C-alpha cells in the first residue's frame with residue numbers, strides 16, 4: 001500500500017515527547033524539523049535546563065540542539081493538548097512512565113512507542129503494555145536503523161512507523177517525515193516491534209564476537225543465522241516475514257551488529273574483551289535477551305544464538321563455550337527455517 005507523500009503539506013501538530021535521553025531528544029529535533037511544535041518531558045530537572053540551553057550533555061554530548069524544544073519536568077504540562085505522544089523511555093521503564101502519564105493523557109491521540117525491547121518480567125510486547133494502561137489511545141511503533149546522534153545531527157535516516165491500521169501508520173509517517181527523516185509505514189505492528197527488540201540481542205552478540213577476536217567470518221555467520229532466529233520468533237508471533245526483511249529487522253541488524261556506535265554492540269564488545277560492564281550506557285538487549293530466551297524455550301522455537309547470549313549474560317557459560325556449542329550442533333540444511 002502506498003504511504004503518505006513527503007511533499008504533502010500537513011499542518012503542524014503539538015507533539016509530546018516523553019523521555020529526555022538520547023533518542024527522545026533526537027526525535028524531538030526530528031519533530032521540530034517536520035514542522036511540529038514539541039514539548040519534551042524529562043524527569044530530571046538538570047536535563048530540562050540543559051535542553052533549554054540548547055544541549056543535552058549527558059545523553060547527546062557535543063551536539064548543539066536547534067532551538068524550539070519546550071522541555072519540562074511536569075508530565076501534565078508536556079501532555080496538555082498534545083495531538084500525538086511519543087514514548088521514548090527504555091522498554092523496562094515504559095510501564096511506569098505510561099502509568100504516570102495515564103491521568104493526563106489526552107483521549108484518543110496516537111501513542112507512538114519508540115523503545116526497542118520486551119518487558120523482562122512479563123514477556124509483554126510494548127504495544128500490549130500500552131493497550132493495557134491506555135486502552136483509549138491508538139498505538140503505533142517507530143523503529144528501524146537510526147542512531148540518535150545521526151538523527152540529531154540531521155543525517156539522512158529511514159525508519160518505519162507501524163500501527164494495526166495502515167491509515168494511522170501512513171498518516172503518522174507522512175507527518176513525521178522531513179528532508180532527512182524518511183518514514184515508511186506498515187500495518188505489521190508486531191513484526192516491527194519484534195524486529196526492534198531482538199536486534200539488540202544480536203547486536204550484543206556482534207560486539208562480543210568482535211571483542212573476543214573471533215573474526216569477521218564469525219560475525220557474518222552470526223548475523224545471518226541470527227536473522228533466521230528473528231524470522232522464526234517473528235513467525236511465532238504472527239509477524240509478516242517481509243517486515244523483518246525491512247528496516248526494523250534486517251536494516252537494524254546491519255546497523256547495530258557491526259558498529260560500536262551501538263550501545264548494545266559496545267556492551268558486547270566490553271564483554272568480549274573482559275572489560276567491566278558496570279556504568280556502560282543503556283543496553284536494551286540485556287533484559288530482552290533474558291526474556292527472549294524464556295519465550296523461545298517455552299514456545300519451542302529453535303533459537304540457539306538468543307539462548308547463548310542470555311546464558312553468557314547471566315554468567316552460565318563463557319563466550320568460547322557458547323561458540324563451541326553453536327559450532328558443534330547437529331548439521332542441517334541451510335534453508336531449514
Ligand SMILES: NC(=O)C1=CN([C@@H]2O[C@H](COP(=O)(O)OP(=O)(O)OC[C@H]3O[C@@H](n4cnc5c(N)ncnc54)[C@H](OP(=O)(O)O)[C@@H]3O)[C@@H](O)[C@H]2O)C=CC1
Nearest residue numbers: 020021022023024044089090091093097115116147148282
Ligand atoms: N539512542 C538511540 O540511538 C536509539 C534508541 N532507541 C530506543 O529508545 C529507547 C530509549 O533510549 P535512549 O533515549 O537512547 O536511552 P537513554 O539512556 O539515552 O535515555 C533514557 C531516558 O529515559 C528516561 N527514563 C528512564 N526511566 C524513566 C521513567 N520511569 N520515567 C521517565 N523517564 C524515564 C531517562 O531519564 P533519567 O535521565 O532521569 O534517568 C532518560 O531521559 C530505548 O528502548 C532504545 O532502544 C531507538 C532508536 C535509537
Ligand SMILES: O=C(CO)COP(=O)(O)O
Nearest residue numbers: 144145146147262263264
Ligand atoms: O536502535 C538503535 C539504532 O537503530 C540504537 O542502538 P543502541 O541502543 O544499541 O545504541
